[in-house]
């Protein structure tokens with residue numbers, strides 16, 4: 439039987455840094471491999487995270503042409519590289535534990551995303567009861583690292 443994964447249970451951190459709470463993500467889409475499901479969720483979370491960063495203007499684009507520039511000389515924006523952003527993304531992921539629908543920005547996100555394909559966070563654990571084990575990916579530790587690596591974070 440083919441897997442139909444559509445739930446990912448996330449535990450952030452490791453050992454004594456492990457989170458005592460859990461984030462459960464669910465999708466209306468089904469995935470045949472754990473890797474595909476994790477990559478899909480990670481991609482979506484990265485889009486949401488990037489949406490929270492201040493947007494670059496034309497002055498910033500000009501200043502980014504010189505890789506030695508760390509800040510825009512005109513508006514002062516931090517000219518982060520993709521590696522910087524992935525580093526911040528990795529650090530941002532465990533903060534999901536303390537977020538609510540407002541701070542996560544669900545209203546804005548649901549206006550942008552395709553409701554049929556997007557992931558939703560905040561599923562109640564009761565929804566796991568009676569589900570087929572093959573539908574669920576459980577990342578028992580370091581979910582932050584695993585998600586960040588799925589979108590290119592080098593650690």
Ligand SMILES: [Zn+2]
Nearest residue numbers: 497498510513
């Ligand atoms: Zn600028």
